[in-house]
Amino acid sequence: MQIKRYVAWNVQDALKKVKAELGPDAVILNARKLPWPGFLKHFIRERAEVVAALDGRSTLDGRSALDGRPVPDGRLAPDERRMRAREPEPGPDKPGPSGADDPVTRELKEIKAAIAQLAVNTKAAWVDPEYDGIYRRLLDQDVDQDIALSLINAAKDEFETSAHPKMLEKVIALGIKKMIPVSVQDSPGGGGCRRIALIGPTGVGKTTTLAKLAARFALVDHKRVAFVTADTYRVAAVEQLRTYAEILGVPLDVVHTPSEMRAAVERYRDFDLVFIDTSGRSPKDRVRLSELRAFVDAAKPDETHIVLSLATRSGDLLDAINSFGIISFDRIIFTKLDETSCYGGILNVTARAGKPVSYVTTGQDVPDDIEIADAEKLASLIIGDVS
Ligand SMILES: Nc1nc2c(ncn2[C@@H]2O[C@H](COP(=O)(O)OP(=O)(O)O)[C@@H](O)[C@H]2O)c(=O)[nH]1
Ligand SMILES: [Mg+2]
Structure with a gap:
């Protein structure tokens, strides 16, 4: 028995391929629309997949299904000759007059379907x-x-x-x-205070990135900037941000509860920008993620950026996206581009999250090592220079 999977832009085309290759005796085991995963479905139209099986060892044009060589009629096994001549099959395996399958045929069909499913689930790909x-x-x-x-x-x-x-x-x-959608509210204007919160796993560069952004807005754009941090989990974390606040000459509030967060952001309502730092959370720690959500909800940020280090395995990046999904972030910042030469995570994450990239960071230096995300540049990191 030969089982094959055919993918085409629609079911009709897939069936044509089946007929052309396996002939009219092919049994269709499965036909379905094949949506693209995640974000891709917005860009590329659906495909169709048909899984078909052919009993016996010969195909339409008289070639052996195994090695593709023509098989003379005389050398065919009796069941193959019957198939070629479309003879009805004799013996007890033949379906009864009622059309119902006997137990052996039924079992065979179940095995066929199971194998077909296995073939569909196996991620083998053939590329021109x-x-x-x-x-x-x-x-x-x-x-x-x-x-x-x-x-x-x-x-x-x-x-x-x-x-x-x-x-x-x-x-x-x-x-x-x-x-790779990109989006950045580069120069907050139009009056009013803009609150920007950074969330993400531990050690990805949230505080450093916040300092880079604050420095840029305070020193270059002369905006009134304040820091609020809810990262009281590590003493050193507060001291780290306090040092940046002192260098930049901007105020810093340390909050321990969501209601303190509410009060702090309110206190800075006349500022141009309030940067909100949070404690890193393990994507697996659901309790702490819920605590983090309470702080972010209380801050009512205009922008919430999830910060992800590209020096992280691609699978872990996707786990982070899933877990932090309980906090509705709307932008992505990729850090530590300087620590890797593998950039596919950018594509995997944006396809899964469907959210734009705002910034990328490229080193430890505050305030220099940060760039506004540029889709063309990010694409060239992944595919190389194609000009
Ligand atoms: N190589 C590199 N290191 C970075 C980058 N951003 C942050 N770091 C470093 O990563 C470490 C953790 O940064 P931190 O801001 O404390 O992370 P947080 O725990 O997410 O707040 C520090 O040593 C930073 O200097 C970057 O873009 N590249
Ligand atoms: Mg930090």
Whole structure:
């Protein structure tokens, strides 16, 4: 028995492929629409998947399903000859007049379906040879396999015939750029106080990033800036922010409860910007994440940025996105770009979270090592220079 999975832009096309390859005797085991994961579904239309099986060892054109060589009629096993001649199958395995399957046939069908499901669940991917190099490069950058395949498929759609590798790279770079939304409220204006909270796992660079931002707004844009920190978990954390506050000459409030947070942000309502620092939380610590949410809710921030270090495994980044989802963050800051040469996490995270990137940080120096996120630059980190 041969079982194959066919993916096309719609079920009809997938069925045509089945018919062309396996012939009219193929049994359709499963047909479904195949949505792209997460954020991708907004960019790329759905595909369809059909899983089909063919009993016996010969295919439509008389080739062996195993090695593809033509098989002369005379050398066929009796069941293959019958299949080629479309003979009805004799013996006890034949369905009864009622059309109901006997137990053996039923069991066989169940096994077929199970194998088909296994084939669907197995993440084996086949990519056209001309795309193979670029596909490997995406995987080497830790880009999720489904995202890499979707980029390749979208690029394929752009070309009717094979394209020059440089062109492929350009189209894929464009696809990556489209998938990384960026957004930053660069110069808060229009009056009123803007509250900006940073949340995220421990040690990712929240306090350092807050200091970089505050320095930029206070020293370059001459905005009135204040700090409020709820990170009383470590004494050193308060001292770290106090040092930055003193250097910048801006006030700092330390709050221990959500109601103190409410009072502190209210106190600075006449300032241009209030930067809110929070304690790092393990994505696995649900209780502390709920405490953090209470502080963030009390602060009523205009922007909540989740801070993620790119020096973290891609799977852990996605765990963080899921766990911190209980606090409704609206931007992403990627830190420690200088500590890695693997940037696929940016794409995996934005595809999963569907939130824009605001800033990236590139070192420990305050205030210099921070940049406003630029989708083209981020795409070129992932795919390399394609100009
Ligand atoms: N290499 C590098 N280190 C960074 C960056 N941002 C922060 N750090 C360092 O990461 C460590 C933890 O930073 P901190 O701001 O205290 O993290 P927090 O616990 O999230 O507040 C410090 O040693 C920072 O200097 C960055 O972009 N690159
Ligand atoms: Mg901190």
